[in-house]
Amino acid sequence: MPSKTDYLAALQTTASCLLTENGYNVSSLEQAPSSQLRDIIAQLLCIRSPSMDPFVDQRLYAAVDTLLSFEAKKVVVTEAKALIPFSGTNLILWQGDITTLKADAIVNAANSALLGCFDPSHRCIDNVIHSKAGPGMRDACCDIVVCLEGEGGLPVGQVVATPGFNLPAEHVFHTVGPQVAKGFAPTETQNRKLILCYLNSLDLALTYEKDFTIAFPCISTGLYGFPSELAAPLVINAVKTWVTTHPKTANWKIIFNTFLDEDFQLYKRILEQVTNTTLPSQISTTNQSIAKAKSLIRNADFFIISAGAGLSASAGLDYTSELLFKTHHGPMHRRGFRKMYQFIGFHDWTPALQWGYFFKQTSLARYSWRQHATQDTYLYLKSLVDEFETKNSSSTFVVTSNADGMFDQYGFEKDRIYTRQGDYSRIQCLKPCRQDSVWDMQPFMEKGLASLDSETYEITDSDSIPKCKNCGGACMLNVRGGDWFLEGEYAKQEIVYEAWKLEVLHKVKTEGKKLVILEMGAGFNTPGVLRYPNERLAEQLDGISLVRVNKEFADIPVLSEGVGVSLDNTDFLKEL
Secondary structure (H helix, E strand, O other): OOOHHHHHHHHHHHHHHHHHHOOOOOOOHHHOOHHHHHHHHHHHHHOOOOOOOOOOOHHHHHHHHHHHHHHHOOOOOEEHHHOOOOOOOOEEEEEOOHHHEEOOEEEEEEOOOOOOOOOOOOOOHHHHHHHHHOHHHHHHHHHHHHHOOOOOOOOOOOEEEEEOOOOOOOEEEEEEOOOOOOOOOOOHHHHHHHHHHHHHHHHHHHOOOOOOEEEEOOOOOOOOOOOHHHHHHHHHHHHHHHHHOOHHHOOOEEEEEEOOHHHHHHHHHHHHHHHOOOOOOOOOHHHHHHHHHHHHHHOOOEEEEEEOHHHHHHOOOOOOOHHHHHHHOHHHHHOOOOOHHHHOOOOOOOHHHHHHHHHHHHHHHOOOHHHOOOOOHHHHHHHHHHHHHHHOOOOEEEEEOOOOOHHHHOOOOHHHEEEOOEEEEEEEEOOOOOOOOEEEHHHHHHHHHHOEEOOOOEEOOHHHOOEOOOOOOEEEEEEOOOOOOOOHHHHHHHHHHHHHHHHHHHHHHHHOOOEEEEEEOOOOOOOOOOHHHHHHHHHHOOOEEEEEEOOOOOOOOOOOOEEEEOOOHHHHHHHO
């Protein structure tokens, strides 16, 4: 198996080859973070045409195989043979990433061109499978396309096979599902073609003359528009009938793989009806990830909480929720605004309305959210911190990009909180005229709310609209929104945090102590604030691990030690 050194060398080789053939400069490759290099590689491989000269591409392909082989060591692989079927059947329902399933074959919902998806932004199963298999799969598909010349690509409902290449699965069966136009019900022909995707795959599996494990994703129900509620009973009944007419497949394992929660519940309901049994307990990659995360946290000596906007959203303060916005800011909703997130960087309003909203929002989010919280997210987190501090004083630190002061509201120690992007509890000169033109928000807010028109959300007394105490100019919330941001107060916090971290890293290096970074709700709006620094820290020394909790973006770079957990933040904290 390749080492970390091999991986880094392969990363440089792959990036250099791909960037050079696309006409990009490679001079700054060595300075780029490994995670960013890996993202660039993924995008360039996605848009790359099949190889026209395998000999020329030999160096590139060898480097890519090294990358994927090293990355495979970090993945929790599920053995298809270990999955439990519905009682009396060989039908299985499993929720998870199909590319982590070790099976005789997984089925790919391909397009008729059969070369994979060329759009890096698409999160389709075709894209995911090709990216994890490597470019050899696109070349193998290209060879098949050459044989299909004159047929206009792979016909809908037909199936072809390639090796799995770097996937745990031995083979990949590629099939093309029917496309249903938006707003239309599928036709009988489309129903029949969808069924053929499944039955032709099973017929192909018969040719291997062995007890077979095969996993099907939800074919055609994504971008191809086939309604899930119609597709699920159609294909489940068709597969069940096929099994009864092929008694030699009694020891097979036929897996219906879902990724989305709603698809899992749909398939569960139908399979329980069709088999007249209940869903057996199943191996879960999420459960395995949770178990690893719990072990890392429980065995840590030091603990960093790294909190993004998703953590407060889990506690109910969701800046993207229209319902939440309408509930707490009805007058603004009637004006046509729909969510709190709209006001980040917003300028098209009068000072009277601007500060009317700012004061109401600050009063809600910064000073009284605890009484509105829909989940005890921060209480669970506080309990966890208290456990660490009881065992070892000063063993924890909070680093957050959130300006809502939630950690302060829930009683975390103020001198152990580093707020990187500012805090709604302060107001500053917008110019700014002086470095010390920063003040406590509360006196301004109390004066402003006293003259707020509750119907219009406007400040009725112009004297209640904040003005700089030093120059008389306009004011703004003391949060990072431009080059006017005054960060002196937060620089003081940073000095304390960096000194604490330096001492902790020394103990990790010299005394074998363990540090865990629990990152929660940090996405890609500002990845340089939390995500990338956390990844670099987790690469720095043995004994430092990153636990990344994020329902959508839980992956951690392979050079970072730790585990990603695809789960809601509050649900994860409950598990602890």
